[in-house]
Amino acid sequence: MINSKKVYNLYLAKDKENGTFQKSFLAYLLNDTWKFLRRLRLLEYVTNTKTGVLWSSFGYLVKLLFKSNSKKLGFSIPPNVFGPGLSLPHYGNIIINRRVRIGANAVVNKSCLIENATLLGVPAKVYPPKTDREVLNKGPKAS
Numbered sequence: 001m002i003n004s005k006k007v008y009n010l011y012l013a014k015d016k017e018n019g020t021f022q023k024s025f026l027a028y029l030l031n032d033t034w035k036f037l038r039r040l041r042l043l044e045y046v047t048n049t050k051t052g053v054l055w056s057s058f059g060y061l062v063k064l065l066f067k068s069n070s071k072k073l074g075f076s077i078p079p080n081v082f083g084p085g086l087s088l089p090h091y092g093n094i095i096i097n098r099r100v101r102i103g104a105n106a107v108v109n110k111s112c113l114i115e116n117a118t119l120l121g122v123p124a125k126v127y128p129p130k131t132d133r134e135v136l137n138k139g140p141k142a143s
Contacts, residue, residue, distance in 0.1 A: 001044070001048060001080055002041065002044045002045045002049070002080075003049060004049065005049075008041060008042075008044075008045040010084060011041050011084045012037075012038065014084035014085035014086075014105070015037045015041065015084065015085060015086050015087075016034070017085065018085040018087040018105060018107075019033070019034060019037070019087055020033075021033060021034050032069065032072065032073055032091070033073065033088050033089075035069060036066075036069045036070065036073055036075060036088070037086060037088070039062065039065055039069055040066060040077065040079060042066075043059070043062050043066045043079050044079040044080055046058060046059040047059060047079055047080070073091045073092075074091055074092050074093045074094065075088070075094045076094065076095040076096065077096045078096065078097075078098040081098065081100055081101065081102060082106055083102065083103045083104035084104050084105075085104045085105035086106055086108070087105075087107045087108070089107065089109060090109055090110040091110065092110025092111055093111050093112075093113075094108055094110060094111075094112050095112070095113045095114070095115075096112075096114050097114060097115045100114050100115075100116075102114075
């Protein structure tokens with residue numbers, strides 16, 4: 001969980017390190033997946049650490065931008081679910097329940113559903129389920 005500016009910067013660095021996008025300045029500005037990850041981490045930071053009227057307004061704006069980007073990419077990933085080093089190599093339907101906790105260096109591919117109160121270890125690799133509404137655990141693979 002992001003509870004300080006130092007941890008926030010650590011999460012962003014790990015996400016950037018594990019990302020599948022090009023690590024250039026242009027990718028920093030234009031890559032939608034990287035933009036989603038930055039907004040996710042900023043929302044976590046503001047939600048967990050900042051209070052007051054001004055921060056509440058800023059948090060609302062960040063949440064609006066986050067939701068807009070989530071809809072565009074097909075991601076339904078709530079804040080405070082993933083540890084540092086999250087990698088989302090593809091756009092597509094990714095649905096994660098808010099009660100799920102996934103550790104560091106997770107790789108989540110498209111068409112994934114993780115529901116209920118699942119706890120995945122470090123590192124977790126999540127692939128598309130074989131059937132609808134399957135709860136994914138650590139390391140499942142569908143062919």
